[in-house]
Amino acid sequence: MSLLDDFLVRAALAGLGVALAAAPLGCFVVWRRMAYFGEATAHAAVLGVALALGLGLSVMPSVLAAALLMALLVSTMTGRGFAMDTALGVMSHTALAAGLVAVTLLSDVRLDLMAYLFGDILAVTASDLGVIWGGAALVLGLTIWRWSGLLLSTLNPDLARASGIDPRREELVLTLALAVVVAVAIKVVGVLLIASLLVIPPAAARPLARTPEAMALGAVGVGALSALGGLWAAYQFDTPTGPSIVCIAALLFLVLTLAGALRRHPA
Template sequence: MLDDFFLRALLAGLGLAAVTGPLGSFVVWRRIAYFGDSMAHAAILGVAISLAFGMSIYAGTLAVAIAMALLVSALVARGQVMDTMLGVLAHAALAIGLVAISFVPSARSDLAGFLFGDVLAVGWTDLALIWGGGALVLGLLAWRWQRLVTATVNEELAMAAGIDPRLERLILSLALAVVVALAIRVVGSLLISAMLIVPAAAARGLAATPERMAALAALIAAASVAAGLWASLHLDSPAGPSIVAAATLFFIIGQVFRRG
């Protein structure tokens, strides 16, 4: 029989996997992996703010991630070079966050958990937030799915169909911000983008349609969570990195069996 803490960890990981699969597919299609990195690195600044002001970790991280999403969207709208700007923002946010967190004595001992996750410490309240927030993001993706896919494939075609690509890009950015906030306790700020990118990349060569790729990415992410937690339990390895390592193994297998 599963221990209570392990069951909570498994459920938290599966809840996160359900949303990182479809959302990560858009990250892969749009080639905005660096965008995910930027918000993930900014999560550390959100952690520092949360602890300094006695706020919920999720609330502080979400606020900073949304601010980063809005800032990047504004800069892109002004014609700034995307990859350069994201590189500057990602490293600046991480550096400022680490400096800020060094001034919060209670956070210093937990820094590794914030960076690499501590899924085995997830409580029932965390679990409710992860599943509730994940359900909201999945509902948003289902509602905007066709518009998001069209805007991703061809922005000119989207505009001809009456779709505003900038609005869809903003919606996707805000969804990413929510997922970053949800994932901070599970895999940590440094591994969040890996959970978005690796399962989707593994599914890309195995699926014929966007919908199948999103579903397969979610299944691969879920299998990665189960395999990573199994390795953590039996090999005494860190849970967050073990989950990402398992996802990487699935990616390698996917390259062997990919279509064409």
């Protein structure tokens, strides 16, 4: 019984760590309409996993490097005349396809591909927890430190420049933070669901939030409830944990959106 408690506690802590990292950052993803950007960065993680296994490297740094490289490539392409959705579409699907092909070519390596695609939170180890919470602390600290600059650059880039803030620099900060979130979240929800955890909690918190800070705190709450609720649902109904977390987040989004509509238009 103690073993059961141990792995459930580790899974719960992992989910909370990812929620803490992803939710505030996800607010900027929602405000900047960068949902597909997060998805493209996540898809690059599969290629990072394949390179790590093929070269005998550690998976986490390789995923971080691949996600960061993807984010920087997309930013460069959009600055060279490519439409954002075109650049994201090309890079995202190319990285995912190349990663999947590379993984299948590693015949001498045993790999649970589904765990990387959809997450395997129940297999989180104590060392994984250290990486997840270390990454969460880094992202949260970076977000708090650059909050004013990120917010002003998001709302009004011209005003940001007039205030001595470089919007391009703030975009690079956001890019780095997104890559870190992808690297720490891959074990919990997998590369195909990371974008959902970035977008759904902030979108759910938005209808009831009056300030950007309130929306960020609300997103953390929704993300935490989604992680714990999804873990409970997976344990009770024997469903995949990563998709269960996303389903709970979607349910909370529906409830809070309806609550926001009722508050704006009371009967």
